[in-house]
Amino acid sequence: xxxxxxxxxxxxxxxxxxxxxxxxxxxxxxxxxxxxxxxxxxxxxxxxxxxxxxxxxxxxxxxxxxxxxxxxxxxxxxxxxxxxxxxxxxxxxxxxxxxxxxxxxxxxxxxxxxxxxxxxxxxxxxxxxxxxxxxxxxxxxxxxxxxxxxxxxxxxxxxxxxxxxxxxxxxxxxxxxxxxxxxxxxxxxxxxxxxxxxxxxxxxxxxxxxxxxxxxxxxxxxxxxxxxxxxxxxxxxxxxxxxxxxxxxxxxxxxxxxxxxxxxxxxxxxxxxxxxxxxxxxxxxxxxxxxxxxxxxxxxxxxxxxxxxxxxxxxxxxxxxxxxxxxxxxxxxxxxxxxxxxxxxxxxxxxxxxxxxxxxxxxxxxxxxxxxxxxxxxxxxxxxxxxxxxxxxxxxxxxxxxxxxxxxxxxxxxxxxxxxxxxxxxxxxxxxxxxxxxxxxxxxxxxxxxxxxxxxxxxxxxxxxxxxxxxxxxxxxxxxxxxxxxxxxxxxxxxxxxxxxxxxxxxxxxxxxxxxxxxxxxxxxxxxxxxxx
Amino acid sequence: xxxxxxxxxxxxxxxxxxxxxxxxxxxxxxxxxxxxxxxxxxxxxxxxxxxxxxxxxxxxxxxxxxxxxxxxxxxxxxxxxxxxxxxxxxxxxxxxxxxxxxxxxxxxxxxxxxxxxxxxxxxxxxxxxxxxxxxxxxxxxxxxxxxxxxxxxxxxxx
Numbered sequence: 300x301x302x303x304x305x306x307x308x309x310x311x312x313x314x315x316x317x318x319x320x321x322x323x324x325x326x327x328x329x330x331x332x333x334x335x336x337x338x339x340x341x342x343x344x345x346x347x348x349x350x351x352x353x354x355x356x357x358x359x360x361x362x363x364x365x366x367x368x369x370x371x372x373x374x375x376x377x378x379x380x381x382x383x384x385x386x387x388x389x390x391x392x393x394x395x396x397x398x399x400x401x402x403x404x405x406x407x408x409x410x411x412x413x414x415x416x417x418x419x420x421x422x423x424x425x426x427x428x429x430x431x432x433x434x435x436x437x438x439x440x441x442x443x444x445x446x447x448x449x450x451x452x453x454x455x456x457x458x459x460x461x462x463x464x465x466x467x468x469x470x471x472x473x474x475x476x477x478x479x480x481x482x483x484x485x486x487x488x489x490x491x492x493x494x495x496x497x498x499x500x501x502x503x504x505x506x507x508x509x510x511x512x513x514x515x516x517x518x519x520x521x522x523x524x525x526x527x528x529x530x531x532x533x534x535x536x537x538x539x540x541x542x543x544x545x546x547x548x549x550x551x552x553x554x555x556x557x558x559x560x561x562x563x564x565x566x567x568x569x570x571x572x573x574x575x576x577x578x579x580x581x582x583x584x585x586x587x588x589x590x591x592x593x594x595x596x597x598x599x600x601x602x603x604x605x606x607x608x609x610x611x612x613x614x615x616x617x618x619x620x621x622x623x624x625x626x627x628x629x630x631x632x633x634x635x636x637x638x639x640x641x642x643x644x645x646x647x648x649x650x651x652x653x654x655x656x657x658x659x660x661x662x663x664x665x666x667x668x669x670x671x672x673x674x675x676x677x678x679x680x681x682x683x684x685x686x687x688x689x690x691x692x693x694x695x696x697x698x699x700x701x702x703x704x705x706x707x708x709x710x711x712x713x714x715x716x717x718x719x720x721x722x723x724x725x726x727x728x729x730x731x732x733x734x735x736x737x738x739x740x741x742x743x744x745x746x747x748x749x750x751x752x753x754x755x756x757x758x759x760x761x762x763x764x765x766x767x768x769x770x771x772x773x774x775x776x777x778x779x780x781x782x783x784x785x786x787x788x789x790x791x792x793x794x795x796x797x798x799x800x801x802x803x804x805x806x807x808x809x810x811x812x813x814x815x816x817x818x819x820x821x822x823x824x825x826x827x828x829x830x831x832x
Numbered sequence: 833x834x835x836x837x838x839x840x841x842x843x844x845x846x847x848x849x850x851x852x853x854x855x856x857x858x859x860x861x862x863x864x865x866x867x868x869x870x871x872x873x874x875x876x877x878x879x880x881x882x883x884x885x886x887x888x889x890x891x892x893x894x895x896x897x898x899x900x901x902x903x904x905x906x907x908x909x910x911x912x913x914x915x916x917x918x919x920x921x922x923x924x925x926x927x928x929x930x931x932x933x934x935x936x937x938x939x940x941x942x943x944x945x946x947x948x949x950x951x952x953x954x955x956x957x958x959x960x961x962x963x964x965x966x967x968x969x970x971x972x973x974x975x976x977x978x979x980x981x982x983x984x985x986x987x988x989x990x
């Protein structure tokens with residue numbers, strides 16, 4: 300046996316490697332980022348895509364070709380990838396396809412706390428929910444098997460605490476699985492989703508889910524622990540661990556595969572105990588489905604939908620305590636690093652009294668004092684569209700102050716289409732878009748992206764040059780400037796762009812302070828080697 | 833201290849102070865000593881100067897990866913201003929280990945105060961020295977081994 304101490308993310312990566320995954324794709328996002336990095340570190344083939352939709356499409360192609368594929372993202376990333384998700388459920392796959400959704404209840408580093416088990420049900424794909432690193436390993440391997448058995452993509456739903464907690468794994472000695480070589484087999488009826496093919500595909504999907512449900516009843520990764528009859532707890536994910544600690548004597552039914560649910564097993568468990576409580580983090584996904592099946596269970600009170608669960612909150616849930624919870628003492632909020640190049644930008648925007656349509660990244664911290672220079676933040680790439688919408692409707696005095704700020708990685712992710720909108724539907728007083736190019740995906744921990752010209756492994760590859768793209772789209776005013784060299788000059792430039800009543804893109808370029816030395820190192824390694832005779 | 837019950841340690845500090853490194857080392861030392869271990873924290877904002885805490889729990893069997901409020905046996909505070917917001921995590925009879933206990937002037941590298949505090953912590957835990965030394969070596973690059981091993985010993989004797 301091997302004994303290891305790994306995070307949930309590392310465990311997923313190890314399982315993927317040892318299960319023969321040929322390609323890992325994704326877009327960085329807390330708390331999912333380390334999976335692909337670890338997979339690459341172990342020798343797996345991993346790559347960052349421009350966004351989650353592309354990442355999933357690439358993984359689908361690999362799975363169509365018969366290869367096992369892994370696609371990783373944070374919960375909101377699945378919104379971006381939802382389009383391919385819903386239809387790959389119809390097409391099915393040849394090689395196993397596992398989509399990792401790392402949900403963030405409590406929003407440690409996210410803009411919402413959506414519960415992506417809803418996607419499993421909505422798209423019709425099985426969902427597995429590990430509760431620690433051991434299960435993160437086992438369920439990744441199992442998800443690949445389920446995926447191949449029913450030729451269906453599988454959602455592996457992690458949460459922040461499972462991703463980032465390190466726990467002990469006991470694994471049999473590594474036996475890297477021999478997987479068949481990828482090979483394309485033509486199957487137009489399954490793979491080409493024109494309506495005539497999609498109609499039977501939808502029926503096939505429902506039949507597969509029915510078969511998966513029956514399997515889940517008979518031999519799914521669910522665990523029934525006999526305890527006191529007075530209290531039975533149905534739980535999934537890390538919430539199971541909190542509940543075991545809070546109520547060690549209770550009977551437990553731990554659900555590992557939470558879609559499609561083993562409702563017969565659940566019914567048997569619930570009727571065998573005097574009081575049955577469903578414990579889950581996020582939405583009442585299990586509780587609603589169980590009660591809709593006519594099984595009498597208690598759901599957690601509504602106040603526990605918000606935020607992460609823990610042992611203390613579990614004790615409150617089990618005693619039906621709905622009194623207000625004491626607010627945790629406030630820690631020190633994060634801030635833009637001293638010397639961060641974004642500081643000069645937000646100082647200028649504040650001085651100019653701009654209405655700032657913001658976006659997602661380190662620079663979101665520009666909303667905090669002393670800058671307070673951000674007025675909207677919705678989702679990746681929204682800076683541009685939302686800013687344009689404001690410009691279209693506001694009176695001249697306000698609209699001429701509206702600017703968008705978007706980071707380099709976010710611009711690649713989903714800012715480009717916003718830029719096209721700016722060219723296509725320009726506001727009458729022009730617009731100012733500022734791309735904060737700090738040469739890395741800083742917020743998630745310095746990942747590469749197409750704008751850096753380096754791969755996930757930091758080796759040279761094709762590079763997207765922002766100013767070339769912007770000029771090619773026909774933006775009349777394009778400026779590239781380091782805002783830190785002369786902050787006043789930068790402020791003057793933004794003022795001039797606002798006054799021009801024209802379309803402007805200002806690329807504020809200066810490497811992230813935290814990434815700068817690593818970037819220099821990568822660049823040194825990438826310098827062309829001169830041949831000597 | 834009996835090791836049949838779970839030992840709970842909270843390490844607190846500000847982003848960039850080595851909270852996560854210190855908790856990695858502690859969890860690894862307990863792991864190497866043969867215990868069941870869980871350690872948990874939130875990443876993401878940890879390098880932006882905000883509050884960071886990490887929970888380490890070890891014993892024969894550990895369930896939740898998060899230490900319930902008021903059940904921490906030790907609070908290791910790398911930064912003095914993190915004592916107050918985290919004090920409610922400690923048991924009434926729990927032990928506070930703070931940076932003031934370390935002679936910072938004697939540290940070759942000020943950044944290794946996190947590891948010096950682990951030296952101090954180690955006196956209250958029944959983990960073999962060798963487990964700590966191996967954990968420090970395994971979690972830090974080689975060029976930092978000597979300075980951190982020295983910091984650990986300094987903290988242990990403080």
